[in-house]
Amino acid sequence: MKxxxxxxxxxxxxxVILITQLNQIPNLDKQLLQAKATLKQAKTSQEQSQTIVSSPQSQQDNVSKSTKIVASFVKTFSNQPTSSYPETLKGMASQKVINELAQTFAPSVTFNDKAHYEVPMVAIKNAWGSDLEYLVVAKSDAQSVAYTITYNTDEKQITDISRLSLKGAFDNEK
Structure with missing residues (x-):
């Protein structure tokens, strides 16, 4: 009997132990799903970290390509009549920039058939992010003109431009 x-x-x-363990199964399933989500988030974070660490080379490539595009853009609009801006600058700059150049900059700068502008200086002002900022100088025999230009690497075009007054080394206007 004993x-x-x-x-x-x-x-x-x-x-009792079996029933307790069976009641724990839903909680364990929740913990498993939470652990999987945490693992997925950690993998995503690791990939982002690897991208950030490896991005200096890709950012340097972006800066190099966009510097050439910006120099070509300044050379193009400096040596073209304003009436041709909509056709020649299409794809290189946003419509806002093209309109700004045609209406604001062109009348205040002498771009005539005899003057030929070179771009002796393209300096990067801000190299990080999708908006790269440049300082560009266009120079002819008669005058020099400086611009700050914003190039968007996502849109692959110039999104902002403003003219600067020059003092010093490039101030050779007669």
Missing amino acids: NSRLMIFVILVLA
Whole structure:
């Protein structure tokens, strides 16, 4: 009789343990899903970190390409009549910039058939992010003109331009 009571007690204890474990299954499933989500987030964060660490080379490539585009843009609009801006600058600059050049800059700067502008200086002002900022000088025999230009690497075009007054080394206007 004592053995049967002991056996019943052990069976009851095992049954309680089994029921407790079965009740834990939904909580364990939740913990598993949460752990998977955390792992996925950690992998994504690691990929972003690797991209940031490896981005200086890609950013340097972006800066190099966009510097050439900006220099070509300044040379193009400096040596073209304003009436040709919509055709020649399309794709290089936003419509806002083209309109600004045609209406604001061109009348205040002498771009005539005899003057030929070179671009002796393209300096980067801000090299990080999708908007690169440049300081560009266009120079002819008669005058020099400086611009700050914003190039958007996502849109792959010039999104802002403003003319600066020159003092010092490039101030050779007669």
